[in-house]
Amino acid sequence: MATNEGSQNDSSSEIHSVDEIDYFGFLENAKASADEIVLQTVKCNNCNASTTVDVASSDSSCPYCGDKLVTGDLKPESVIKPWGLIPFRLNQQEAVKTYQKWIRKRWLAPSSFSRQPKFQSIYLPYWTFDTSANVQFIGQRGDEYYDGERNYTLWTDVIDEVQWYFDDILICASESVKEESINNLRPWGTEDIIPFEDKYLKGFISEKYGVDLKEGFQKAQERTTEGIEALLREYIGGDDQKILKARTSYTDITFKHILLPVHIISHEFRGKRYQVLINGKTGKIQGKSPKSLAKVLTTVFGTIALIALIIRLFF
Ligand SMILES: [Zn+2]
Numbered sequence: 001m002a003t004n005e006g007s008q009n010d011s012s013s014e015i016h017s018v019d020e021i022d023y024f025g026f027l028e029n030a031k032a033s034a035d036e037i038v039l040q041t042v043k044c045n046n047c048n049a050s051t052t053v054d055v056a057s058s059d060s061s062c063p064y065c066g067d068k069l070v071t072g073d074l075k076p077e078s079v080i081k082p083w084g085l086i087p088f089r090l091n092q093q094e095a096v097k098t099y100q101k102w103i104r105k106r107w108l109a110p111s112s113f114s115r116q117p118k119f120q121s122i123y124l125p126y127w128t129f130d131t132s133a134n135v136q137f138i139g140q141r142g143d144e145y146y147d148g149e150r151n152y153t154l155w156t157d158v159i160d161e162v163q164w165y166f167d168d169i170l171i172c173a174s175e176s177v178k179e180e181s182i183n184n185l186r187p188w189g190t191e192d193i194i195p196f197e198d199k200y201l202k203g204f205i206s207e208k209y210g211v212d213l214k215e216g217f218q219k220a221q222e223r224t225t226e227g228i229e230a231l232l233r234e235y236i237g238g239d240d241q242k243i244l245k246a247r248t249s250y251t252d253i254t255f256k257h258i259l260l261p262v263h264i265i266s267h268e269f270r271g272k273r274y275q276v277l278i279n280g281k282t283g284k285i286q287g288k289s290p291k292s293l294a295k296v297l298t299t300v301f302g303t304i305a306l307i308a309l310i311i312r313l314f315f
Pocket residue numbers: 044045046047048049062063064065066067
């Protein structure tokens with residue numbers, strides 16, 4: 001992907017507009033011609049996630065919030081057929097080891113949190129978009145000079161049109177995981193995506209995309225806007241740049257629906273839900289754990305006692 005994340009300013013939505021071409025109509029048509037499959041899903045009454053249920057397992061709780069799912073409520077739902085997926089490389093036993101190693105380093109976490117946790121392995125829905133972005137802009141290039149006495153900046157107007165191609169903009173289509181958490185599971189290495197076959201879903205749960213194609217493309221646009229600002233600055237060059245107006249239109253939009261493997265550990269502790277996520281391909285782990293008050297106090301008093309002992313011994 002050509003984006004260069006960061007380097008945006010607060011007023012970007014005012015100076016950066018998107019041409020009023022009906023992208024969403026285009027996406028609707030693309031969606032209508034896409035193959036569909038039928039998933040038997042059940043909607044969680046607590047968190048609203050629509051997931052499939054692993055029929056081979058006796059456990060039918062929601063992978064996100066742990067609530068019991070009513071398997072009698074399974075309903076067939078037509079969804080866009082995944083184009084591809086990255087299969088699980090890390091099995092559940094390896095995921096448990098990864099989790100235990102992670103939790104051992106978090107020694108203030110309550111013991112109940114460290115015990116053998118409940119795992120669910122799920123294929124998370126994603127969209128990937130490819131698109132060209134044509135940007136017309138008005139900006140200024142600043143070059144710094146020194147005239148022997150002082151530094152000054154010379155500004156030159158730059159009015160131009162430029163095109164960038166964005167490849168594999170990856171947008172998570174699950175509404176049940178926090179965007180920040182799921183972003184921390186990157187990189188995925190989309191070159192490892194293999195064509196989708198039903199057999200891969202056996203023994204695993206999958207989720208119906210909660211973010212639909214339109215919303216997905218909207219998110220992709222937001223992502224490219226961030227990248228475009230940085231690209232424009234690079235394009236304008238000089239020591240400093242001003243972007244006064246930029247207008248982007250998107251062409252050659254294509255999309256794919258893909259599934260990515262994640263192990264989820266969902267814990268409830270003192271009424272709060274904690275999610276730990278493991279990348280099912282790379283083993284990268286990410287999550288938060290609570291702190292046990294007893295352990296914090298033991299550490300504080302232990303440290304005070306140790307200092308007192310040192311003072312008695314040496315002073
Ligand atoms: Zn739930």
